[in-house]
Amino acid sequence: MSSISKNASADLEKSPESAKRRNDYKKLRRRNTLTFWSFVGPMALGLLVFVGIPIVWGIVLSFGNAQTTITPTKFVGLSNYIQVLSDPQFRSSMILVAIFAIIIVPLTLAFSLGLALLVNEVKFGRGFFRTVFFIPTACSYVVASAIWKMSLFNGTSSGFMNTILGWFGVEPIQWISASTPPWYWLVLVTVRLWLQVGLYMILFTAGLQDIPPEVYEAGRIDGIRNKFQELRYITLPLLKNTTISVSLLCLIGAFQAFDEFYNVLGSASGSGSGNLSLAMPPLVYLYNMAFSSQNYGVGSAGAFILTIVIVIFALLQGKLTGSKK
């Protein structure tokens, strides 16, 4: 629209009407600018205040001495970064969350794709099964953590899992409170799986429904004989985009894990102690650094290191899933 008026005003440069036209055009443009900002302004302002400023503030904090204050007092260069990187607790939190992501991403992919494929194969009760697998999304991490911690994986014989295992003569297992063997991994991984698998199943189902049936017919003509080959040569390659977006969403979520660690491993004696020392993800570390130790400078430096690691992992994974198929 604006380009048309621009050409018109150029063509009519020398005619007597040109001045008026150009004036009209300018007025229209000014009005459009005003209209645009009346629609977009609130959002732009909000992002500036609640995302833009925090990012800049975070950078300033990470290079400043900001203990017990959110306004850094002096520039300290890279010392916050050096301090956080030399803290063994921070390093082990980064290793922990990387392992967590490496476990949770493939499991989530396998289960959500598997459920989508299975439900797609049956004729009756599709809606019912989808609802059952999807309904955990209504639960919060806090609620799920309470169920997992207090009942499912309760360390005494009154726990649900220990009851089931007891039928086979297995002694009660201390799921959460013991560090060896590290059964708490099973607890943390299954909470997240239960909560998110249904969500990603929906994405895979949508991806499956986008594959036109003619493709399968063509495949049969080209010599695809069984369901397995169909999956291997048609379905999976055509789900590539869904797989990439699911694994990225899942990866970024895993690196920012907080709720289930805080609630499953936390204890009455405060979030910093208890079983959280067994497995503390970076976000819990940062939370403690900022709100228990009140060291906002070191906390912000840790946050930027975490971001860089997330970006690297996301790029790596993009490459991995992108080139495979």
Place this chain on the structure above:
Amino acid sequence: MKNRHRISASRVVRQTLIYLLLIILAIIFLVPFYVMLRNALSTKAEVTSLDWVWFPKELQWQNFAEVFEDGSIFPQGLLNSAVISVIQIVLQLAISAAAGYGLARVPYRRRNLVFAAFLATMMVPTAVTFVPSFAVVSALGWVSTLAGIIVPGIFSVFSVFLFRQFFLDFPDELEEAGRLDGLGPWGVFFRIVLPNAKGITVALGAIGFINSWNAFLWPLVVGQDEHSWTVQVALSSYLNSYSVDFPVLFAAAVTSIIPLVILFFIFQRHIVEGVKMSGMK
């Protein structure tokens, strides 16, 4: 003939196996709900009994009454969560629908630049901003207030993105008709565009409500005293307190998911649509 018979037989076996697998998986997925309800309706003794009690002898409905007793942290938490979620959703939808419309439909030279700047903020994970965001909130004097929990959450680039996408495909003729009737840009937006965007609005609203209701880290950071706790923060603090009463804890947990389960059954279609859209990120 014989061959065809064999194929259909093997198909029956296959279908049976798939159903069997699906039923087993469905039971596993439902176990946590059973456990939650059992705990909420049992006595303390039954919950902590060393033998698993499959079904409480008598359903202990008074556990739910205890959730709402004087001195309980849950009524305030539920109320806070409801207020926060509703306000957050209404504001978020209003702001992002308007922004999406402006970005899609108002001819402004730098609108693509503005849109790119919006998208760039999506790349930044919450992990980076939650500490300095707290600094902003505390500079505004909003620590331990509902405003501090609500306001930073109403600017969703993701919603703007989807609204923009939707408005890009909106038919010109409808807008033109509105303009001929003498409507200004806001008139066109309110009278013509918004009434035709109900589906996407409900989908984003339902997804947003779930996220807002279930949010934990941010309300935990901002809500530093009991009066500003959301139901999630209240549950978490009760879960890890010395005085935890299991049946009451789970009665509160059940109460906290009832609104969402109702929402699920009313808006399931829209929620599924919303989830699908979220995969396009």
